[in-house]
Amino acid sequence: MISRARKTLAVTATAAALAVTAGLAVTGAQAVPSGGHEGRKEAAAWTAAWASAPQRPSTGFKPNWSEAGFDGQTLRQVVRVTEGGDRARIRLSNAYGTSPLRIAAATVARTKKGASVEKGSVRRLTFGGKPSVTIPARGQLSSDEADLELEPFESVTVTLHLAGTTGPATFHAQSFATSYRAEGDHTADTGARAFGESTESWYYLSGVDVSGGGSGKRAAERDGVVLFGDSITDGFASSTDLNRRWSDALAERLAKSGAPRPVLNAGIGGNMVLNDSAWYGEKSANRFSRDALDLPGVGTVVVLEGLNDIGFSETDKPTYKPAPVVSARELINGHKKLIREARAKGLKVVGATLLPLGGSDHYGEHAAAVSDAFNTWVRTSGAYDAYVDFDKALADPADPERLAPAYDSGDHLHPNDAGYRAMARAVDLKSL
Template sequence: MTFLSSPRTTVVAGVAAVVSSAAVALLPQPAPSTAGRPTNAVGTWGTAVDTTTFTLADQTVRNIVHTSVGGSGLRISLSNAFGSTPVTFDSVWVGHAGEGATIKAGTNRQLTFSEESSVTVPVGAEVLSDPLPGDLPAQSTLAVSIHVVGDAGTVSGHKLAHQTSWVSTTGDHASDESADAYPTPTGSYAWVESAVVETPQQVDTVVALGDSITDGDKSTPGTNSRWPDVLARRVLARPAPHQFGVMNEGISGNRVLADGSGVSAQARFDRDVLAQPDVRTVVVMEGVNDLRWDFATKPADLINAYRQLVARAHARGVCVVGGTITPWEGGSRWSARREAIRVQVNQWIRTTGEFDAVVDFDAAIRDPQRTTRMLPAYDSGDHLHPGDAGYRAMAAAVDLDDLECRR
């Protein structure tokens, strides 16, 4: 990468962000060679952006992210979608993460934006970096270090990352390979929204849209055990023409019908799904929070909203896999009345054919002896969220051929 000796600040009006989900645990695979072949941009990691509780001023955040599919020309998108003031990033670096906040020696490289090392992002906007030359292996753990100039105001990011990132002392420490300036761990992401790579043309993006169960709540932090992570590992075990980038657009507490923890799934569908690079298929698994908080008081409330998401996706040539709502008897705000609605909604998802395909998450993790609750072996203990074994069962329920749907 060529570094500019006298960078100027460039104001960018906003770029459609691109995202992808995470996968881990296996040894890194070689990035697919794209030499001499048509390519396209695919999201290899991403997260759904919302407001955070960060208070940052003249500090660097080292975000630890884990990619899915490999490729070349890595680009990182940064978001100020929910910020309260324009933010200036004057030093953004990406390298392969080591232990804690360290970066593996010799891998940290500076990102530029329209060939400048500094970029100002208006409120509500997103920016996409220039591509870094070279290949990125599949399932890489990256450290994206971002220094903000001055007081950042309200910080856009992702609250429940289920991954430890790091906040520096005062000053620009983005280029540091050591962890010395990063004393403060955080369980949230700041500003970083996605990682994008160039892949062979037949490789596309799959987006998982959902709530805390897609977000991976109660999975083991730092192990990439959310169900989209496990799904990504399954996808990467296939031959290259059948691989995808997998992006996790789950927000804990999110609802289909109303804002709350993040804006509603309907309100964020364009940004978090349709704006992703070369998205072929979205897996929609959301609705339990609408039931728990009585925003859905009859089956038609959720069914009509699902129909709108399907219609919007189909209008853009995107396939939709419908995920059934998982059981939660014994968990917070369960009732027989809400359970009856869940059963009816799931029956509609399974039988009407309005989705391009169905993944029966309910059947995958319910107790066959008591179908209103989760199988105890899959239960994290709160009776609402699966643990790691439950998330593995959910990922195993996805028919990988359904992800290759074409419209």
């Protein structure tokens, strides 16, 4: 366990820490330790402690600020890390921005409650030693390191001052966590008074990494686990602000087992293996490296995706039309591409059977047949290094085509909080 001794408010300025990505070409340099950590000979070994997959600005199912963007405002976002350390940095994404994004100021702090933060924990972030930074269109970057001690399962608050007009904002639509907005610069505020607006999305923030403590050893071992998928991985229908996604449940189970490991969530609601969507993100092959394989310290990826590929053609909802009718062979070939890509980067890749979908708006004769064929392939082909059988774990014993009532959120497609815990229990921890 990491010491909770409080540090001073000094933020380590690490020259050359700025790593800007324009498109996919890295133009920045590796962070080099400097001021505040004299005697440290090597650059920090970073471990991803929290992650979120960026999406194009879109309307979404709930009101959000992505299409309008921001103008002279402060954005405060709360996330929970699954790894601890004594230093932290953030990752920001302008992946779907059409113009440069100016971050006028940024802070990181331990969360108190809602939009308030713990007094004495606010750290000013720098970027290449400077207090502000511009992220090019379609770019991404990491901040310099800040001295901030975080324990596993602690919430951290990231606050960004967006002094100019941003235009439409790269975001993550369904956060199942509350984010806050204030007029003017309130990056240093510890109280919540100024933050009078809220939303359930994340904006620009794609990751929080930690270093020091036990995280350095973890980074070297690459024992992070990233869960890649659609709305079920994203946590749809889980309780807001309570961290009840299956990624949270798996991280908690690993910790209780005595073998804690960071668990990252790379789910996007509505995402598909084979097709892009303006609402639901780029298809899996196009975002797999960015959102999963390239996260620092990751060694295993669990893939659960395909229900939308086969189910959108069954539903009468207009959010993805026209939806192609996808065969089992097409879906399997899409997964084979993901397996090859993960192995090419040295990661272990675990597959998952699709959950029962009977009674949902994704269900129909074709979807049922493809789901059965795909699940049989996952179980029997040996294509994945290992697999987890969510289909059997969450099925209703009286009707295996459907989710068990105790695990059903009510739409017969997404689990509830208990269902997400059941998913975590279904994983053979040794397979990770």
